Amino acid sequence: MATMKDIARLAGVSTSTVSHVINKTRFVSEEISERVNNAAKELNYAPSALARSLKMNRTRTIGMLVTTSTNPFFGEVVKGVERSCYHQNYNLILCNTEGDTERMRASIDTLLQKRVDGLILMCSTLEGEKLDIFDQYPSIPVVVMDWGPIHFESDKIQDNSYLGGYLATKHLIECGHNEIGCITGPLNRHQALMRYEGYKKALKEHSLRINPDWIIESDFECDGGAKSLEALMSRGALPSSLFVCNDMMAMGAINIAHNKGVKVPEELSIIGYDDIHIAKYMTPALTTIHQPKYRLGKAAVETLLAKIDKTNEVPDVVQLEPTLVVRNSVKSLL
Template sequence: MANIKEVAARAGVSTTTVSHVINETRFVAEETRERVFAAMQALNYAPSLVARSLKVKETNSIGMLVTTSSNPFFAEVVRGVERYCFEQGYNLMLGNTEGQAETALSYLKMMLRKRVDGLLIMCSEGQQEVFNQLDWLKSLPVVVMDWGMENKEVDLIADNSHRGGYLATRHLLALGHTDIGCITGPHSRAPADQRLAGYAQAMQEAGLVPNPAWIQEGDFDCASGHDAMLRLLSQPSRPSALFVCNDMMAMGAISAAHQAGLKIPQDLSLVGYDNVALAQYMSPPLTTINQPKEELGRLAVTRLLARINGEQIDNRMITVEPNLTIRESCATFLPR
């Protein structure tokens, strides 16, 4: 790992100047600061920053990376995190990566320059290479929320997605539906596959074999839910009920169904996932799997602060249990 002398040499300045830039203890011209930061990034240098923030905890700030804050689920979790941080006397520094590894890396480096005391990450899956580039993250407390990265040194707080998919499908089965389809999230993301596995288990227990044509992949957003529904409706036959693996895709799916002349739930029953605030105001109000978003945020901040304070905790994983919220988007099956 690079040291401060190597950073100084690359930037063409003294080690004292590098120290002043890092610690903001003296005015340094902006051009010089930029050369120092460029050298630090090129050399992946930041251990002294992390060590200092962990030792004295002067900033009382927490960094948080999210995949996209435009998704109501993420926005509601962030709101809970921010509220609990404020109650504990911490500031929250938020970075929206939009799923881009380069953006995530840039935010991480910026947050470490700002000496955050710890990190909350809600976008790690599919961006493992970002974290592999930053060896100095190993000395900073990190809590991953919802999607896990492959690192035994971080804490993971996750929804029991398999259980949620199982509950959603069991609800439709209890209403008499046997022709049940599923709009999944992207198979590259663990929660999507876990929810699909819960659906498959419920179908198997009922002695049913899912029709592969009725399982369509989405991308956890409205547009992909709309497109998945169109693909499903283009099949020779259609299911009487659907489990959709998040509420955003459910909104898109319902829109496509309405455009095709179908009525919810008379022609098609539908269960979503997440229970975002908008779900209760949809037409009809959406039956969905509730993720306890406030609890997820509170647990993540509580665990991160415990790590920042040096508490010894053996268990690295906390599972948050979902539950079913019944509204009006499902009906008892009636033969066509």
């Protein structure tokens, strides 16, 4: 394998000059640069990423931890992270936690031992965890996504779930519905709780009663949405509409409604949350709250690189705003 010394010998220059040309760390005349590059090409020289990272104290690699889920939401966010890394000439190492605290700690330890330049965490099932491992690496930049209270210093990227829950419920009210139920996510998770609080705010603002028989806590998965609608039906008459706090649960609820002969939206209007890619291909196409998933991923990378480059050393919270997407799963009663 050719070395910089071999290139220097063939080009008739010093090894330091070769280093400056290849690493672009100092101006070198066009004529000498051409000689060096031609010599490198002739010798099939491939620079060592490891050697460069040791010299520059940077690996140009980012580690990302994400909770395993069947929800396409996570994949769409990861796509934004990966593409942004590519455009910034960074590599991405992706690890799944599968909701397991010990696996998350082991993954973080492995990534830090591999000298990643920073970490992106999207593990909302583990919010509130105390991660002592960051005490051993106090200088590692960390950006947290879609997480509640945390006990270590980091930047934070989040959507405004409170506003999103409010917008969803307000849309149902504006369509003439005054019987509005809610299938929530796990209320021990920050984003789920905020969506539910937004729902309650909209009802209170319009002097509508919250009927506890029309509210049920679920798990953000398709099966959870299906089982929740069955449970609501067993309690008695359904409301005219439901705010289902993510699209996966809405998909499960629509499936059960179809199986039970409940027509959506003619007999039951449903609005979801997230606007995953397949939402518009459901039958009926799902009215939902759009989360800017690609921009969430892009913002996470940009925020992390700002911290790595020390252009912003103060922990920051970047909040992206949700928007309403009207399709065909909500009937207007007006």
